[in-house]
Amino acid sequence: MHSASLRRLTRTSIVGVALLALGAGIYWTSDPVPTPLADFSVPFVYGKFAVPPDNPLTVESVELGRRLFYDPLLSGPNTVSCATCHRQELAFTDGKSGSVGVSGEPLAFSSMSLANLLWGPRRFFWDGRAMSLEEQALIPIQDPDEMDQDLDVLVEELEADPIYHDLFERAYGEISASAIAKAIASFERTLVWANAKYDRFLRGEVNLTDAEEAGRKLFMAHPDTKVSLRGGNCIDCHSQFLTSGFRAAFDGFSNNGLDGEDDLLAGLAGVTGRAEDRGRFKAPTLRNIALTAPYMHDGRFATLEEVLEHYNSGIQDSTTLSPLIAEATNSPSSEHRISLFLTPDEQAAIIAFLHTLTDHDFVTDPRLSDPF
Numbered sequence: 001m002h003s004a005s006l007r008r009l010t011r012t013s014i015v016g017v018a019l020l021a022l023g024a025g026i027y028w029t030s031d032p033v034p035t036p037l038a039d040f041s042v043p044f045v046y047g048k049f050a051v052p053p054d055n056p057l058t059v060e061s062v063e064l065g066r067r068l069f070y071d072p073l074l075s076g077p078n079t080v081s082c083a084t085c086h087r088q089e090l091a092f093t094d095g096k097s098g099s100v101g102v103s104g105e106p107l108a109f110s111s112m113s114l115a116n117l118l119w120g121p122r123r124f125f126w127d128g129r130a131m132s133l134e135e136q137a138l139i140p141i142q143d144p145d146e147m148d149q150d151l152d153v154l155v156e157e158l159e160a161d162p163i164y165h166d167l168f169e170r171a172y173g174e175i176s177a178s179a180i181a182k183a184i185a186s187f188e189r190t191l192v193w194a195n196a197k198y199d200r201f202l203r204g205e206v207n208l209t210d211a212e213e214a215g216r217k218l219f220m221a222h223p224d225t226k227v228s229l230r231g232g233n234c235i236d237c238h239s240q241f242l243t244s245g246f247r248a249a250f251d252g253f254s255n256n257g258l259d260g261e262d263d264l265l266a267g268l269a270g271v272t273g274r275a276e277d278r279g280r281f282k283a284p285t286l287r288n289i290a291l292t293a294p295y296m297h298d299g300r301f302a303t304l305e306e307v308l309e310h311y312n313s314g315i316q317d318s319t320t321l322s323p324l325i326a327e328a329t330n331s332p333s334s335e336h337r338i339s340l341f342l343t344p345d346e347q348a349a350i351i352a353f354l355h356t357l358t359d360h361d362f363v364t365d366p367r368l369s370d371p372f
Helices: 003-023 059-070 133-142 151-159 162-171 177-189 197-202 210-220 304-314 344-355
Strands: none
Touching (some): 133 177, 162 177, 210 344, 304 344
16 A cells, blocks of 8 residues: 555544544543653753743653654645655655755755754754744745645644644644644754764763774864864864854854855855855754765765865855865965865775764654654
8 A cells, every 4th residue: 555545544543533532522621731851861962952931842742743743734735744855764854955845846955954953053944044943843834845835724724633633732732833833843852863873982882993083083173284283174163062063143154165256155144134144054963974965055965975075175265265164274385275185094084983973773763753
């Protein structure tokens, strides 16, 4: 049987059970008492995080959010869900240069990985146009190319579903666009990755190989030829433990030399209106990076080898190029070319280290998978 048919059959069966429960005298409650998510813990090395006071993490909100995340009911034609572009086995990306929604046309940006969203830059999407996870959740639902759903219509469809009626009642006491956004955001906040080989290394449980350790040192170092310190310059944009952009202001956004002056896209400038933000995009987390190809905001690089080669030979100069990239070099010569000048062995070592960031438990965890 086709997977879509199975999904419809499952939904029909669940709704039937709920209707029987109603007939047996089980009524909706009007005063929900959500259960705090007591067993939720995060690594201390990730630092402090904050959850909106009006949307605390609860068992009920996360359960509802997970169901909404995987449900194609959220799209106008009921064919596309959040999970269509954020697949668990691909670290919640989709393996495409441009994600494809209900329109069938590739979008301008690739799908960002949903990783450790409690930390890092407070703006979401590649260009930073959403200021919270709650705001972010509703944008693709309404976008005509992504999910093409009218929020009022969606609320009506959810109200007609007894299962959702119960889940929303227990989590938020109502079905509304705000409750939909809060529930999806709550589920996304539980997507914490912290059991990769690198994490086990930090906990003293395993050792890195010689190549991985060499790559780790290069990853963490900004090159300085005056003291013969070689480095991959990675940590300047990708924080040490989270490997995502930094939290302060717009430090998590950067122009990393993908395009020259004449070809710069608006990027963050589309949000701030500042010319100096042209070509600046959000620095993604490198957690599970081996699973999230293709790379960059437009998916132009198919492999990690291509990414490293970009920093060695492909940097395009422009007025907004990050100065941390413009001046970073491992070459003591006066050769006038923006390049890290990494050796092939150094590039291979960095890639070996990046593979230690893969959390195999996370991408197979049944608690995060499709509940239908």
